Amino acid sequence: MTATADPEAAANELMPLATYLGSVLRRLVALPPLDLDLTQAYGNVLAGDVTVPHPVPAFDQAAIDGYAARWEDIAAAGRAGSHPSFGSFEGGPRPVRLNVVGDLGAASWRPVRLTPGACFSVAAGAPLPLGADVVVPVHWTDQGMANVEVYHAPKRGQGLRRAGELLAVGQVIAHRGAYVTPAMVAAIASAGIGHVVVRPSPRVVIVATGDELVDVGRPSQPGQIVDANSHALTAASVEAGALAYRIGICDDDPEGLRGLLEDQTLRADLIITTGGTGTGPGDMVRRILSRQGAVEFTDVALYPGAALGFGTVGAEEVPVVCLPGDPGAALIGFEVLVRPVIQLLAGAEPVFRPSVRAHLLETISSPGGLREFRPAHVAERRGGGYTVQPLAGGPYTLSGLAEANGLLVLGERVTHAAAGSTVDVLLLDRRR
Amino acid sequence: MTATADPEAAANELMPLATYLGSVLRRLVALPPLDLDLTQAYGNVLAGDVTVPHPVPAFDQAAIDGYAARWEDIAAAGRAGSHPSFGSFEGGPRPVRLNVVGDLGAASWRPVRLTPGACFSVAAGAPLPLGADVVVPVHWTDQGMANVEVYHAPKRGQGLRRAGELLAVGQVIAHRGAYVTPAMVAAIASAGIGHVVVRPSPRVVIVATGDELVDVGRPSQPGQIVDANSHALTAASVEAGALAYRIGICDDDPEGLRGLLEDQTLRADLIITTGGTGTGPGDMVRRILSRQGAVEFTDVALYPGAALGFGTVGAEEVPVVCLPGDPGAALIGFEVLVRPVIQLLAGAEPVFRPSVRAHLLETISSPGGLREFRPAHVAERRGGGYTVQPLAGGPYTLSGLAEANGLLVLGERVTHAAAGSTVDVLLLDRRR
Numbered sequence: 001m002t003a004t005a006d007p008e009a010a011a012n013e014l015m016p017l018a019t020y021l022g023s024v025l026r027r028l029v030a031l032p033p034l035d036l037d038l039t040q041a042y043g044n045v046l047a048g049d050v051t052v053p054h055p056v057p058a059f060d061q062a063a064i065d066g067y068a069a070r071w072e073d074i075a076a077a078g079r080a081g082s083h084p085s086f087g088s089f090e091g092g093p094r095p096v097r098l099n100v101v102g103d104l105g106a107a108s109w110r111p112v113r114l115t116p117g118a119c120f121s122v123a124a125g126a127p128l129p130l131g132a133d134v135v136v137p138v139h140w141t142d143q144g145m146a147n148v149e150v151y152h153a154p155k156r157g158q159g160l161r162r163a164g165e166l167l168a169v170g171q172v173i174a175h176r177g178a179y180v181t182p183a184m185v186a187a188i189a190s191a192g193i194g195h196v197v198v199r200p201s202p203r204v205v206i207v208a209t210g211d212e213l214v215d216v217g218r219p220s221q222p223g224q225i226v227d228a229n230s231h232a233l234t235a236a237s238v239e240a241g242a243l244a245y246r247i248g249i250c251d252d253d254p255e256g257l258r259g260l261l262e263d264q265t266l267r268a269d270l271i272i273t274t275g276g277t278g279t280g281p282g283d284m285v286r287r288i289l290s291r292q293g294a295v296e297f298t299d300v301a302l303y304p305g306a307a308l309g310f311g312t313v314g315a316e317e318v319p320v321v322c323l324p325g326d327p328g329a330a331l332i333g334f335e336v337l338v339r340p341v342i343q344l345l346a347g348a349e350p351v352f353r354p355s356v357r358a359h360l361l362e363t364i365s366s367p368g369g370l371r372e373f374r375p376a377h378v379a380e381r382r383g384g385g386y387t388v389q390p391l392a393g394g395p396y397t398l399s400g401l402a403e404a405n406g407l408l409v410l411g412e413r414v415t416h417a418a419a420g421s422t423v424d425v426l427l428l429d430r431r432r
Numbered sequence: 433m434t435a436t437a438d439p440e441a442a443a444n445e446l447m448p449l450a451t452y453l454g455s456v457l458r459r460l461v462a463l464p465p466l467d468l469d470l471t472q473a474y475g476n477v478l479a480g481d482v483t484v485p486h487p488v489p490a491f492d493q494a495a496i497d498g499y500a501a502r503w504e505d506i507a508a509a510g511r512a513g514s515h516p517s518f519g520s521f522e523g524g525p526r527p528v529r530l531n532v533v534g535d536l537g538a539a540s541w542r543p544v545r546l547t548p549g550a551c552f553s554v555a556a557g558a559p560l561p562l563g564a565d566v567v568v569p570v571h572w573t574d575q576g577m578a579n580v581e582v583y584h585a586p587k588r589g590q591g592l593r594r595a596g597e598l599l600a601v602g603q604v605i606a607h608r609g610a611y612v613t614p615a616m617v618a619a620i621a622s623a624g625i626g627h628v629v630v631r632p633s634p635r636v637v638i639v640a641t642g643d644e645l646v647d648v649g650r651p652s653q654p655g656q657i658v659d660a661n662s663h664a665l666t667a668a669s670v671e672a673g674a675l676a677y678r679i680g681i682c683d684d685d686p687e688g689l690r691g692l693l694e695d696q697t698l699r700a701d702l703i704i705t706t707g708g709t710g711t712g713p714g715d716m717v718r719r720i721l722s723r724q725g726a727v728e729f730t731d732v733a734l735y736p737g738a739a740l741g742f743g744t745v746g747a748e749e750v751p752v753v754c755l756p757g758d759p760g761a762a763l764i765g766f767e768v769l770v771r772p773v774i775q776l777l778a779g780a781e782p783v784f785r786p787s788v789r790a791h792l793l794e795t796i797s798s799p800g801g802l803r804e805f806r807p808a809h810v811a812e813r814r815g816g817g818y819t820v821q822p823l824a825g826g827p828y829t830l831s832g833l834a835e836a837n838g839l840l841v842l843g844e845r846v847t848h849a850a851a852g853s854t855v856d857v858l859l860l861d862r863r864r
Contacts, residue, residue: 038648038663039663039666039678042666042667042670042671043667043670053651054651054652056652056658056830057652057657058651058652058653058654058656059653059654065710065711065712103713105643105644105713105714106642106643106644106655106657106714107642107643107644107655107656107684107714108654108655109653109654109655109656111654121713123712123713123714123715124710124712124757124758125644125657125757127654127655138712166829166830166831167830167831171831173830173831173834174834180667181667181671181834181860182664182665182667182668182671182763182766183664183763183807183830183833183834183836184834185660185663185664185666185667186660186661186663186664186759186762186763186830186833186834187660187759187830187831187833187834188660188834189648189658189659189660189663189664190658190660190759190830191658192648192649192650192651192652192658193648193649194647194648194649195649210538210539211537211538211539212537212538212539212557215626216470216621216624216625216626217624217625217626217627218624219485219486219490219624220486220488220489220490220624221490221491221541222490222491222540222541222543222559223538223539223540223541223542223559224490224539224541225489225538225557226488226621226622226623226624227621228617228618228619228620228621228622229618231470231471231617231618231621232614232615232617232618232621233614234471234474234617235474235475235612235613235614235617236614238474238475239474239613239614246471252539278497278556279497280497280555280556280570281535281537281553281555282537282538282539282555283555325557326556327618327619327622328618330618331614331615331618334614354812354859355812356788357816357817375615380786380787384789384854385789397598398488398598398599398605398615398618398619398622399598399599399603399605399619401615401618401619402605402606402613402615402616402618402619402620404615422816427786428613
């Protein structure tokens with residue numbers, strides 16, 4: 001178990017969070033890209049721009065259900081008139097009658113041509129007959145079968161889509177570095193593209209360390225603490241877009257820990273440990289991994305947080321992040337450090353959660369010199385804007401973290417924030 | 433392919449979206465609960481409150497690394513003094529010396545008792561020796577091994593946690609209806625709970641209908657339209673928390689469609705069809721499913737949207753939602769109708785995405801009488817607040833949808849929104 005940060009320990013050698021995060025991210029590169037079926041690509045990050053190979057639609061088509069006609073044949077129906085469903089127009093009705101020479105559905109493929117005075121009944125998506133330059137909506141007509149009375153003429157070119165009007169050849173529809181979203185899948189599939197090149201979801205291995213840890217499912221005795229972190233960080237990794245493998249508990253045995261981490265490099269793009277990052281005699285992870293030289297521990301000006309470790313394991317130099325053992329500090333450490341690391345490995349630009357400015361409902365104090373992330377409840381205000389209620393007990397209260405839907409951000413210089421002032425809050429995902 | 437909604441078709445019988453959504457949701461109930469291992473429960477919705485069965489911590493413990501002592505023995509170290517790392521206090525230094533009679537780690541389990549003038553070196557998480565009522569932080573001492581000099585006395589009770597201080601027995605740490613989050617996993621596991629009762633993730637089957645549809649991977653010919661919806665709606669279902677099964681394309685054959693839907697009721701908690709919901713001659717889904725009587729089609733005052741269908745299939749009465757065939761209309765229909773349905777089946781209270789008020793960057797018009805959801809790009813403004821840029825081409829532009837990170841909401845009465853006015857925008861998930 002790691003020492004929780006004592007906010008009064010105003011040590012001079014704390015590294016600002018932004019500096020630390022930058023130094024970690026600079027040492028990482030995105031995973032190599034791979035070609036995936038579009039169905040499997042959702043949620044991954046594009047490794048290159050996606051451009052349109054063929055025009056969409058591939059052919060001129062009706063955009064609505066109606067009658068495909070030559071505009072010059074119906075122009076006389078005029079802009080003025082009246083008809084059953086549209087009430088009175090200026091002047092009297094001047095309907096135009098056309099012969100309906102055929103029906104075209106979206107699946108019709110035989111090329112057809114319009115002759116003067118004729119029209120085709122068309123469904124949305126149907127190929128446009130040659131010579132047609134307008135589609136009259138069904139409800140602007142008497143909906144006739146053999147012939148049709150057109151009450152009102154649309155403008156030339158209305159009711160149809162020209163080839164390439166939705167997606168033009170060469171157009172970039174999805175950009176490198178973007179997560180593939182459902183709407184992006186729609187655009188990419190519509191362009192006829194069935195495969196995309198993305199970065200794989202990072203494979204993250206989670207290990208909780210400490211002789212005192214026991215698995216969930218029973219009450220803990222003195223000398224035992226239930227391992228919550230391996231479960232919580234596994235869920236957090238999945239939420240961050242990773243494939244997560246929970247190893248569970250590893251004792252504070254130097255050989256055991258070293259061997260376990262080496263073994264896991266075979267299937268891990270990132271290893272997360274939790275516990276033992278402090279400087280006390282029981283902080284074994286720091287002692288074991290520092291000694292190997294490949295992991296560096298840093299006291300970050302973060303509350304809650306204490307010490308964080310970053311480095312690599314094994315000949316493959318698999319990155320490893322060491323988080324504190326306190327569940328609150330581990331989750332905040334994940335949020336500010338591991339999440340950006342996973343995003344970077346996945347090929348995205350690391351970004352924090354969306355933030356809002358909110359009206360603070362309760363006066364709070366915060367340790368000077370440390371950047372504090374405090375669980376809070378954000379609510380929308382009637383008429384716009386947000387309010388934010390800090391949750392009781394500060395960041396170490398598990399129940400507070402579990403209830404929070406936001407994290408109040410209190411910068412290094414903030415020691416006091418008064419009720420009624422405006423503060424920054426990161427929005428956590430609470431709902432699908 | 434469904435007719436796209438013609439905004440000028442000011443039909444009188446359109447049902448307001450809120451009324452329609454309410455009528456659909458009232459006909460559904462959440463899936464029956466099941467008991468899941470905590471590791472598998474992340475992302476599901478709790479079917480009941482989770483209460484704490486055992487106190488956390490289970491025993492009085494050190495909260496920090498330091499020296500566990502009897503407060504009366506160190507009180508004389510006083511509130512005033514000076515020491516190496518803390519500079520000058522009022523008055524002179526008055527250190528107190530204690531014998532260090534043992535070391536306690538988080539894994540120590542043997543009960544020990546303090547005698548006057550003695551202390552134990554303790555790690556955070558270690559059981560508190562009987563008689564100890566304060567833990568002096570390491571850096572308030574000379575960090576001695578056999579004996580220690582205490583420069584400064586904390587208040588009585590500081591540096592420790594009493595049994596149940598983090599989580600008290602009977603306390604509700606997670607509420608019925610909440611999605612299980614990583615932090616909630618931490619709280620539940622910390623309480624020693626290894627299983628929770630949740631609603632399963634709804635199993636959603638997605639079918640695209642239409643004789644004109646062809647699969648991705650080739651350019652479409654006249655009479656062919658690439659099926660984008662089955663892919664996009666599968667991704668959208670996963671994003672909404674469902675287990676999604678993509679069936680792909682089903683022809684407009686009445687027997688084939690009926691048989692397919694019946695078969696899928698075996699593994700579906702919800703079936704989504706796309707295409708054929710309009711009133712044209714090619715709108716087969718509406719004709720086939722209306723005839724059976726169990727699916728009702730409604731013209732909803734939604735743009736884009738046209739007609740939506742809702743009902744049940746088969747003797748098991750598996751709910752089915754029928755969306756239009758236009759990809760934009762299908763995705764908006766999913767957003768406003770299917771997403772809430774999935775949330776309800778999953779046991780959550782259906783909610784829209786988080787919304788913000790944003791400064792509109794471009795004047796736009798919107799069809800009166802219809803509630804419009806228009807793809808838009810939302811950006812945070814320096815100094816707080818948001819701006820929103822409607823994407824070119826309106827809701828039917830696939831590239832616009834793919835680029836959007838928000839949906840402008842333009843209510844039924846809005847026909848015009850001026851640049852500079854404040855509008856509501858739903859925030860889409862764009863990043864992990």
